[in-house]
Amino acid sequence: MDSSSDRLSPGTITAAVVVGLVILQVIRKFFNPPDPLDAIPSFRIPSYPFGFYVGSWNYVKNGRAITEEGYLKYPGKAFKVALANRWLVLLNGRTLIDDLRKADDSLSVAEATNSTLQLEHTMGHEQYHDPYQVAVIRSAMTRNVSACFPVIRSEVVAAFEDLVPAKDGNLDIPNPILLWLTSLVDWISVPAMQTILPIVSRVSNRFFIGLKCRDPDYIKITTQYALDVVSNSLWLHLMPSILRPTAMYLFGHLEPATRATMKLLGPLLQYRIDMDDQYGPDWPEGDRPNDMISWLLDEARGYPNRRTVRTMTRTLLNVNFGAIHTTTQGTLHALYNLAGNLQYVEPLREEVESVVRTEGWTKAAMGKLVKLDSFLKESARIVPGGAVALMRQVTKDFMFSDGIMVPAGTLIGVPILAEHHDEANYENADVFDPFRFSRMREKAGEGIKHQMVTPALDYLSFGIGRHACPGRFFAVNEQKLLLSHILLTYDFKLKDGVRPEDEWVAILGSANSTAELMFRKRQ
Ligand code: HEM
Ligand SMILES: *[C@@H]1O[C@H](CO)[C@@H](O)[C@H](O)[C@H]1NC(C)=O
Ligand SMILES: *[C@@H]1O[C@H](CO)[C@@H](O)[C@H](O)[C@H]1NC(C)=O
Ligand SMILES: *[C@@H]1O[C@H](CO)[C@@H](O)[C@H](O)[C@H]1NC(C)=O
Numbered sequence: 037m038d039s040s041s042d043r044l045s046p047g048t049i050t051a052a053v054v055v056g057l058v059i060l061q062v063i064r065k066f067f068n069p070p071d072p073l074d075a076i077p078s079f080r081i082p083s084y085p086f087g088f089y090v091g092s093w094n095y096v097k098n099g100r101a102i103t104e105e106g107y108l109k110y111p112g113k114a115f116k117v118a119l120a121n122r123w124l125v126l127l128n129g130r131t132l133i134d135d136l137r138k139a140d141d142s143l144s145v146a147e148a149t150n151s152t153l154q155l156e157h158t159m160g161h162e163q164y165h166d167p168y169q170v171a172v173i174r175s176a177m178t179r180n181v182s183a184c185f186p187v188i189r190s191e192v193v194a195a196f197e198d199l200v201p202a203k204d205g206n207l208d209i210p211n212p213i214l215l216w217l218t219s220l221v222d223w224i225s226v227p228a229m230q231t232i233l234p235i236v237s238r239v240s241n242r243f244f245i246g247l248k249c250r251d252p253d254y255i256k257i258t259t260q261y262a263l264d265v266v267s268n269s270l271w272l273h274l275m276p277s278i279l280r281p282t283a284m285y286l287f288g289h290l291e292p293a294t295r296a297t298m299k300l301l302g303p304l305l306q307y308r309i310d311m312d313d314q315y316g317p318d319w320p321e322g323d324r325p326n327d328m329i330s331w332l333l334d335e336a337r338g339y340p341n342r343r344t345v346r347t348m349t350r351t352l353l354n355v356n357f358g359a360i361h362t363t364t365q366g367t368l369h370a371l372y373n374l375a376g377n378l379q380y381v382e383p384l385r386e387e388v389e390s391v392v393r394t395e396g397w398t399k400a401a402m403g404k405l406v407k408l409d410s411f412l413k414e415s416a417r418i419v420p421g422g423a424v425a426l427m428r429q430v431t432k433d434f435m436f437s438d439g440i441m442v443p444a445g446t447l448i449g450v451p452i453l454a455e456h457h458d459e460a461n462y463e464n465a466d467v468f469d470p471f472r473f474s475r476m477r478e479k480a481g482e483g484i485k486h487q488m489v490t491p492a493l494d495y496l497s498f499g500i501g502r503h504a505c506p507g508r509f510f511a512v513n514e515q516k517l518l519l520s521h522i523l524l525t526y527d528f529k530l531k532d533g534v535r536p537e538d539e540w541v542a543i544l545g546s547a548n549s550t551a552e553l554m555f556r557k558r559q
Pocket of ligand 4: 532534535536537538539548549550551552
């Protein structure tokens with residue numbers, strides 16, 4: 037006799053489990069006190085038992101569309117969507133965003149990041165409790181952009197020479213047929229993402245740690261780290277929290293990345309710590325490097341925990357986490373927009389040429405690139421990195437100005453993509469209009485207001501309020517420098533001729549990662 041007929045078939049077991057879960061859900065619903073979040077409409081959540089999980093799956097698949105539709109359905113109001121195991125309350129419109137901006141003491145960025153990206157596991161315990169680099173980025177680093185500008189610029193030039201070694205198209209060939217033939221081979225083709233990413237890593241880290249930025253292993257680590265944080269946080273979510281520290285220690289990226297970076301930077305960091313212990317900021321020869329290592333050590337006086345190779349390594353990795361992919365994405369979107377709309381090359385070139393002619397390559401010159409600022413800002417308005425940002429976890433029950441209450445523990449965020457594409461905020465909001473902000477700035481008195489670095493209730497690419505990106509002043513200067521260098525050094529075009537499609541996964545939007553750009557030395 038077939039012994040399997042004695043056992044329960046998989047189908048029966050599944051049915052029993054489903055029925056059991058449905059009963060449990062109904063009982064829970066019946067006995068639980070009403071959820072304060074019931075007052076906030078849920079969007080795209082089927083009302084049958086376990087509809088929550090279906091809604092949560094929908095959000096993973098179509099997060100971008102769901103946030104845009106919810107924005108249109110509940111103008112100026114909050115609505116909620118399902119994440120894997122909890123609600124996310126999304127805030128539509130300026131009034132609620134302004135409430136969020138003003139409410140810093142009852143909303144926590146760290147707790148939100150700990151929940152979404154598993155900060156404590158993926159970036160380290162000390163990063164949750166003592167992210168002292170934020171103050172360093174906001175003050176010492178930002179104040180030193182001007183002083184370090186020549187060094188940053190020299191790294192831009194060197195990095196492009198190495199990674200975009202285009203040939204000189206300006207050959208003196210008398211034979212027109214030969215000339216035409218050589219013009220065909222002048223162009224070199226490079227994968228855009230795989231070229232801009234290491235360039236941004238080098239240029240940023242020249243500013244952070246000096247010439248060691250060129251080490252290929254270091255570039256590999258700094259560009260991979262942020263991707264690993266995201267992918268590790270995904271599988272950690274699937275695990276019971278009690279297993280997470282062990283799993284992370286055994287299989288996570290953080291220990292290997294920390295150790296590999298310590299191997300590369302250990303001697304340098306130890307030397308700098310020793311010198312700082314001995315002399316403080318005033319080295320006998322006056323030759324203390326003016327870089328992030330020094331600024332971090334300045335911020336670490338009196339904090340022995342911050343003055344170890346290990347902590348400094350983790351801190352530098354996290355500075356890179358915030359700096360590299362964000363800046364790469366911004367640069368790529370702008371480059372694709374430019375290569376896909378070559379009519380904007382001449383006005384931008386003219387601006388860069390005339391400003392650099394009178395100012396040289398300085399931070400002050402970058403400040404005068406009003407059209408380029410507008411171009412970059414518009415690129416980041418159209419695709420601001422993701423559909424949702426400004427995530428906060430509520431730490432004390434919080435009442436919004438419309439009377440809606442969210443209890444402590446709630447996760448909130450803003451559908452920034454929909455906000456950026458709202459006709460109430462921008463005329464022809466879906467149209468890429470690269471000089472819309474420079475036109476606004478031409479109006480008397482509005483010079484500062486429409487700059488890329490100035491967050492606004494309708495411009496959220498850098499966040500808003502006390503937690504607005506502290507690296508944005510450097511990031512905008514860096515992006516301007518990269519594009520100016522490209523504009524003055526190369527002719528360029530898209531290999532396929534059309535602006536490549538962006539890549540959307542759930543609520544994350546990235547510039548196309550496979551498209552190729554073609555360059556030749558400017559004629
Ligand atoms: C174009 C490039 C960049 C973009 C689009 C960007 C965007 C953002 C956004 C949206 C936030 C969150 C704001 C909020 O939640 O309210 C943020 C935070 C942050 N960014 Fe950036 N960022 C960029 C470049 C940089 C650079 C170059 C650095 C460092 C050198 C940096 C360091 C940070 C840090 C440390 C935070 C956390 C601030 C806090 O928690 O208070 N970012 N950034
Ligand atoms: C961060 O999140 C983890 C869950 O992954 C949790 O165990 C830990 O307590 C959180 N840390 C803080 C300080 O809230
Ligand atoms: C650079 O940063 C250091 C450390 O905060 C500061 O003392 C110095 O004044 C800054 N340099 C400039 C030119 O602002
Ligand atoms: C990225 O761009 C390339 C070249 O234009 C194109 O073939 C590819 O389909 C694009 N990728 C996506 C995901 O759209």
